[in-house]
Amino acid sequence: VICQEQSLEVTFKRIVKANDREYNEKFQYADNRIHTSKYNILTFLPINLFEQFQRVANAYFLCLLILQLIPEISSLTWFTTIVPLVLVITMTAVKDATDDYFRHKSDNQVNNRQSEVLINSKLQNEKWMNVKVGDIIKLENNQFVAADLLLLSSSEPHGLCYVETAELDGETNLKVRHALSVTSELGADISKLARFDGIVVCEVPNNKLDKFMGILSWKDSKHSLNNEKIILRGCILRNTSWCFGMVIFAGPDTKLMQNSGKTKFKRTSIDRLMNTLVLWIFGFLICLGIILAIGNSIWESQTGDQFRTFLFWNEGEKSSVFSGFLTFWSYIIILNTVVPISLYVSVEVIRLGHSYFINWDRKMYYSRKAIPAEARTTTLNEELGQIEYIFSDKTGTLTQNIMTFKRCSINGRIYGEVHDDLDQKTEITQEKEPVDFSVKSQADRELQFFDHNLMESIKMGDPKVHEFLRLLALCHTVMSEENSAGELIYQVQSPDEGALVTAARNLGFIFKSRTPETITIEELGTLVTYQLLAFLDFNNTRKRMSVIVRNPEGQIKLYSKGADTILFEKLHPSNEVLLSLTSDHLSEFAGEGLRTLAIAYRDLDDKYFKEWHKMLEDANAATEERDERIAGLYEEIERDLMLLGATAVEDKLQEGVIETVTSLSLANIKIWVLTGDKQETAINIGYACNMLTDDMNDMFVIAGNNAVEVREELR
Numbered sequence: 001v002i003c004q005e006q007s008l009e010v011t012f013k014r015i016v017k018a019n020d021r022e023y024n025e026k027f028q029y030a031d032n033r034i035h036t037s038k039y040n041i042l043t044f045l046p047i048n049l050f051e052q053f054q055r056v057a058n059a060y061f062l063c064l065l066i067l068q069l070i071p072e073i074s075s076l077t078w079f080t081t082i083v084p085l086v087l088v089i090t091m092t093a094v095k096d097a098t099d100d101y102f103r104h105k106s107d108n109q110v111n112n113r114q115s116e117v118l119i120n121s122k123l124q125n126e127k128w129m130n131v132k133v134g135d136i137i138k139l140e141n142n143q144f145v146a147a148d149l150l151l152l153s154s155s156e157p158h159g160l161c162y163v164e165t166a167e168l169d170g171e172t173n174l175k176v177r178h179a180l181s182v183t184s185e186l187g188a189d190i191s192k193l194a195r196f197d198g199i200v201v202c203e204v205p206n207n208k209l210d211k212f213m214g215i216l217s218w219k220d221s222k223h224s225l226n227n228e229k230i231i232l233r234g235c236i237l238r239n240t241s242w243c244f245g246m247v248i249f250a251g252p253d254t255k256l257m258q259n260s261g262k263t264k265f266k267r268t269s270i271d272r273l274m275n276t277l278v279l280w281i282f283g284f285l286i287c288l289g290i291i292l293a294i295g296n297s298i299w300e301s302q303t304g305d306q307f308r309t310f311l312f313w314n315e316g317e318k319s320s321v322f323s324g325f326l327t328f329w330s331y332i333i334i335l336n337t338v339v340p341i342s343l344y345v346s347v348e349v350i351r352l353g354h355s356y357f358i359n360w361d362r363k364m365y366y367s368r369k370a371i372p373a374e375a376r377t378t379t380l381n382e383e384l385g386q387i388e389y390i391f392s393d394k395t396g397t398l399t400q401n402i403m404t405f406k407r408c409s410i411n412g413r414i415y416g417e418v419h420d421d422l423d424q425k426t427e428i429t430q431e432k433e434p435v436d437f438s439v440k441s442q443a444d445r446e447l448q449f450f451d452h453n454l455m456e457s458i459k460m461g462d463p464k465v466h467e468f469l470r471l472l473a474l475c476h477t478v479m480s481e482e483n484s485a486g487e488l489i490y491q492v493q494s495p496d497e498g499a500l501v502t503a504a505r506n507l508g509f510i511f512k513s514r515t516p517e518t519i520t521i522e523e524l525g526t527l528v529t530y531q532l533l534a535f536l537d538f539n540n541t542r543k544r545m546s547v548i549v550r551n552p553e554g555q556i557k558l559y560s561k562g563a564d565t566i567l568f569e570k571l572h573p574s575n576e577v578l579l580s581l582t583s584d585h586l587s588e589f590a591g592e593g594l595r596t597l598a599i600a601y602r603d604l605d606d607k608y609f610k611e612w613h614k615m616l617e618d619a620n621a622a623t624e625e626r627d628e629r630i631a632g633l634y635e636e637i638e639r640d641l642m643l644l645g646a647t648a649v650e651d652k653l654q655e656g657v658i659e660t661v662t663s664l665s666l667a668n669i670k671i672w673v674l675t676g677d678k679q680e681t682a683i684n685i686g687y688a689c690n691m692l693t694d695d696m697n698d699m700f701v702i703a704g705n706n707a708v709e710v711r712e713e714l715r
């Protein structure tokens with residue numbers, strides 16, 4: 001209903017008008033205040049007591065206490081039970097209260113952080129908690145982002161800005177966000193920003209960090225919004241002196257908060273064992289009570305009568321059955337010590353002690369960064385000794401995530417191998433002389449390359465080699481910057497791409513700069529600007545990325561790089577011979593554990609491209625099945641490719657990985673590693689780090705694309 005009123009024919013649920021608090025308030029969107037604390041002063045006692053008595057031990061003591069209060073069956077005074085119980089309860093309550101007090105404090109600290117908000121056409125300092133959906137706020141370099149924002153403009157050219165997302169996804173490399181070109185023109189002009197009255201219609205709050213769909217309507221035109229235009233709460237602005245953004249989700253609606261679910265109370269297997277044992281013992285106690293009560297009844301009815309003259313029955317206690325009933329409860333109290341309820345407390349104390357031993361362990365101290373081991377929880381530590389499986393990531397965990405360009409295969413010829421005088425492949429040794437890139441003052445000094453043939457082919461002007469390097473310089477997501485000394489610095493989002501662009505740079509194809517519409521590279525000394533017509537981005541199902549550019553001669557080219565398994569299926573049939581050569585090379589590279597990518601291009605004609613581009617624009621503006629339609633169009637243009645060759649990049653193993661893996665497998669721990677790499681590469685890394693060994697002779701590959709196929713193959 002709301003959407004129709006706005007005459008926006010969409011199914012999205014959230015409408016935000018920039019700079020219009022009154023309008024946005026109608027929808028009662030959450031504001032930017034957060035609450036992570038559980039209690040407040042008034043409700044603390046009842047809620048905390050309720051929680052505490054859910055614990056078996058406390059509930060058990062409470063039952064005993066109630067029994068003690070009944071004079072007919074009590075054998076001890078009630079305070080022998082109440083004193084320890086109250087002690088335990090108060091101690092836990094104090095601990096919970098202090099924990100929560102710190103949560104309150106940190107909430108307050110976050111809620112009271114300052115940010116600059118555009119209110120009444122002026123930039124005003126406002127607390128985070130008072131920021132509302134639809135507000136425009138200004139961020140400065142190295143500041144935390146206060147809410148989920150739509151990026152409007154920034155200090156960098158073309159409305160770019162860099163963010164660090166370590167708090168959200170743990171990745172430390174910077175990510176780039178682009179503002180729409182229509183909004184980036186607003187710049188830092190406060191009066192223009194205050195007059196900005198765009199309307200964003202978008203999805204409802206959700207916890208997907210890498211997806212956003214929405215539409216901005218402004219000045220009678222509509223612009224589609226995606227994840228690229230959004231900066232999330234929890235990110236830090238980097239390398240950007242300022243930027244302006246409009247709040248789309250605030251406080252509990254932000255993706256960061258949507259992701260922090262309730263922490264579950266975790267139980268270890270010892271806890272579970274203890275619980276069953278205690279239940280059995282409790283059952284035993286009840287049986288004991290019943291037997292003794294029956295005994296009492298029998299004795300009372302047969303012999304008890306004779307003692308009545310000096311052991312009077314109490315008032316109301318007239319039958320032997322009733323006497324048995326009371327005796328049952330008395331015995332429950334008297335024999336309560338058979339239930340090892342104090343075991344729970346002892347185990348807690350032991351765990352606390354363990355956690356100190358973990359913190360003090362010198363063998364787990366990383367001296368280079370002065371980081372000791374830290375037991376973050378005291379409830380799970382015995383579980384450490386019972387680990388059966390380890391799930392690990394490959395890149396960055398087993399390996400260093402520092403990529404260096406090693407080899408390439410161009411047009412069926414391998415470059416990067418070193419041959420001795422007899423033309424045999426040899427190891428690269430100290431005596432070998434690396435290729436001298438230093439003729440080019442702009443080269444990256446760290447990269448070494450030992451094959452002089454490649455430089456020769458470049459100098460000879462081999463067109464395929466040139467095209468290959470041009471592709472490496474054009475088809476990527478790297479950003480360039482000049483530092484104060486005038487050196488070219490690359491900002492990379494993926495280290496693989498960094499390695500490839502750096503290699504091209506050292507070999508004379510220097511990526512210089514990019515704008516949303518152009519890419520400028522220096523080709524062997526001459527500056528060439530390519531028009532960027534389309535950018536077909538990478539994702540892990542596509543496993544490839546492409547750019548479509550128009551070169552100064554006016555030809556349109558599609559340059560593509562990606563996983564060989566995918567790219568080889570998209571080649572033009574005329575590539576057959578080159579394909580088989582390149583596959584051999586790829587297997588060779590992968591056999592050495594190198595990460596490989598296949599490289600291909602396609603010449604496009606103007607008319608075909610125009611038609612395709614029109615369809616892409618339509619798909620982009622669509623609100624339904626947008627992703628599917630775009631994926632289909634990408635599929636459509638990325639075919640009939642001409643193969644150029646392949647690249648091989650090395651990512652070394654981290655220090656100590658081999659020893660660690662070996663000791664883990666000695667302890668019979670099974671290790672699972674996740675990777676998107678080529679299968680051969682992954683297997684090779686597996687051998688290199690001792691995860692796979694030669695005596696595992698029946699290795700088998702399961703290659704299914706969905707649960708059913710995998711189950712089928714596992715049979």
Ligand SMILES: Nc1ncnc2c1ncn2[C@@H]1O[C@H](COP(=O)(O)OP(=O)(O)OP(=O)(O)O)[C@@H](O)[C@H]1O
Nearest residue numbers: 394395538540543544545561562563675676677678
């Ligand atoms: N920037 C890129 N451009 C083109 N293709 C790429 C790019 N990055 C990766 N690929 C290809 O896509 C495949 C899957 O990559 P993805 O990044 O999803 O793997 P991953 O899970 O990160 O694996 P790993 O942990 O080994 O890096 C890779 O094997 C590679 O062939």
Ligand SMILES: [Mg+2]
Nearest residue numbers: 395494496676
């Ligand atoms: Mg990757």
